[in-house]
Each structure stands twice: as structure tokens, then as C-alpha cells.
Amino acid sequence: GAVVSQHPSWVICKSGTSVKIECRSLDFQATTMFWYRQFPKQSLMLMATSNEGSKATYEQGVEKDKFLINHASLTLSTLTVTSAHPEDSSFYICSAEGRGDKNIQYFGAGTRLSVL
Amino acid sequence: AQTVTQSQPEMSVQEAETVTLSCTYDTSENNYYLFWYKQPPSRQMILVIRQEAYKQQNATENRFSVNFQKAAKSFSLKISDSQLGDTAMYFCAFMKLFYNTNAGKSTFGDGTTLTVKP
Numbered sequence: 001g002a003v004v005s006q007h008p009s010w011v012i013c014k015s016g017t018s019v020k021i022e023c024r025s026l027d028f029q030a031t032t033m034f035w036y037r038q039f040p041k042q043s044l045m046l047m048a049t050s051n052e053g054s055k056a057t058y059e060q061g062v063e064k065d066k067f068l069i070n071h072a073s074l075t076l077s078t079l080t081v082t083s084a085h086p087e088d089s090s091f092y093i094c095s096a097e098g099r100g101d102k103n104i105q106y107f108g109a110g111t112r113l114s115v116l
Numbered sequence: 117a118q119t120v121t122q123s124q125p126e127m128s129v130q131e132a133e134t135v136t137l138s139c140t141y142d143t144s145e146n147n148y149y150l151f152w153y154k155q156p157p158s159r160q161m162i163l164v165i166r167q168e169a170y171k172q173q174n175a176t177e178n179r180f181s182v183n184f185q186k187a188a189k190s191f192s193l194k195i196s197d198s199q200l201g202d203t204a205m206y207f208c209a210f211m212k213l214f215y216n217t218n219a220g221k222s223t224f225g226d227g228t229t230l231t232v233k234p
Contacts, residue, residue: 034222043207044161044224091159103149103211103220107161 002028004096006108013084014116021079021111023094029074030096034105035067038091050077084115118143118210122225129198130233136183137193137228139208145169149211149220150184152193155227156204164206167191198232205229 003026013019023033032051036044050056050071058064066088068080077096081088091112095105119142129135141150152164167175167184174182179196195202205227211220 038159041205041227041229043226044222046222049221093159093161095161097220103213104163104166105220105222109158109160 002026002096002098002104002106004030004094004106004108006094006111008111009109010112010114012114012116015085016083018080018082019084019113021081021092021094021113023077023079023096023108025075025096025098025106028096028098028106030077030098031074032097033071033077034095034097035069035077035079036093036095038093038110040091044093047079081113084113086115089113089115118145118212118223120208120210120223120225122206122208122228124228125226126229126231128231128233129195131198131200133198134194134196135198135230137195137206137208137230139191139193139225141189141191141208141210141223143189143210143212145212147213149213150182150191151209151211151222152180152182152191153207153209153224154202154204155207156201161207165193195230200232200234203230203232 005024007022035047047062048056048058056069071077093110094108121140148169150167154162165177181194183192207227208225209222211222
């Protein structure tokens with residue numbers, strides 16, 4: 001099946017710094033990518049939807065300036081958490097949907113962000 | 117807005133037995149997809165099974181099958197011959213289609229933690 005690589009798998013940063021998370025589709029072109037946030041033992045909450053070459057669509061309540069999403073190519077989307085604070089600590093998951101895949105999402109392995 | 121409800125936060129089953137996880141959803145859409153995903157302790161989301169709303173036939177994938185009741189907006193997952201490796205959190209998800217891009221936006225339930233006991 002299709003593979004989505006997410007990097008890094010775990011990052012620890014100081015409060016006030018910015019962190020970039022990459023999501024790559026390795027063997028297919030991802031027309032649409034999704035970014036989710038998951039708290040321990042809880043559900044996935046969609047943060048934003050990004051389409052290659054256009055601005056991301058953010059869900060209600062998600063700060064655009066806080067969580068910057070760039071989908072520069074058909075195989076790469078990045079999520080940058082700007083000026084991170086401890087409350088941004090969470091598990092972030094990306095998924096990618098390819099052309100003609102009948103709406104199947106392929107998930108990355110997730111990134112655990114810890115802000116000190 | 118769509119909502120997905122999984123009413124069983126935790127379940128357990130003996131190895132080799134059968135277990136059914138429930139899921140109900142609410143939507144005004146007529147065309148959509150439903151999914152069950154598995155999230156083991158590694159936290160990697162794995163697609164278990166998918167159902168297209170316009171298909172009446174219930175989807176099956178080896179030991180996994182669904183009971184899709186469109187009118188009742190119910191989508192349960194049956195796991196037969198449970199194995200220790202089935203231990204995971206299971207999420208039911210509803211996907212609404214974006215008709216202009218053919219992409220889909222998913223809403224997830226709160227999950228059911230399934231433990232398979234030896």
C-alpha cells in the first residue's frame with residue numbers, strides 16, 4: 001500500500017521556539033493532505049486540510065498563525081508550530097489522499113511534540 | 117456538521133472469540149464513506165475496513181466485517197476469531213466528500229479500546 005512518512009517522530013523543544021513537522025507521500029502523489037491533533041486516549045481532531053499549491057483550510061478554532069501549513073508539492077506538506085507553548089504539546093498526525101484512491105487516507109506514524 | 121458516536125469506551129474479548137464494536141453517526145449527506153481504523157500502541161493509524169454509503173452490501177476484509185444500516189445510521193464492526201494482535205484502539209470515521217476535488221474530510225468517533233485476552 002501507499003506509504004506516508006512523517007518526521008520527526010518525537011521532538012522536544014523549549015517554550016517560544018518553532019517546530020516544523022514534515023509529511024511526505026513516498027510512492028504516490030498526494031492531492032490532499034490532512035493534519036490532525038490527538039491527545040492521549042482521545043480522538044483525532046482535524047486541524048486543517050491542505051491542497052497542493054493552495055492555502056490550507058483550517059478548522060474552526062485552529063489558529064492559522066500558530067499552526068502554519070505549507071503544501072508546496074504533491075509529495076510534501078509541512079506543519080510549523082510557531083512560538084510553541086506547553087499547551088501545544090500533543091501528538092500530531094498527518095494523512096495523505098492520492099488521486100483515484102477512492103477517498104482512502106494513508107496516515108503517517110505521527111509526531112509527539114513536547115514543549116518544555 | 118457530522119457527528120460520530122462510539123458508545124463503548126472499552127471492551128475486552130477472549131482470544132478466538134467474536135466481538136462487535138458499535139458506531140452511530142449523524143449526517144444530512146447522502147453520499148459518504150465510513151471507515152474503521154485501528155490504532156495499536158505504536159499509534160500508527162491502520163485502515164481496517166471501508167464502506168461506501170451507496171452500497172447496500174456490507175464490506176468484509178478477512179476476519180473483519182461491518183453491519184451497515186444506512187437508515188439507522190449505524191456502522192458496527194465485527195471481529196471474528198480475535199487475535200492478540202487485534203488489541204488496539206478502534207476508531208469509527210465518517211468521510212464527507214468534497215465534490216469539487218473528490219477529496220474527503222473525516223470526522224472520527226472517540227474510539228473504543230479493545231483488549232484481546234489470552
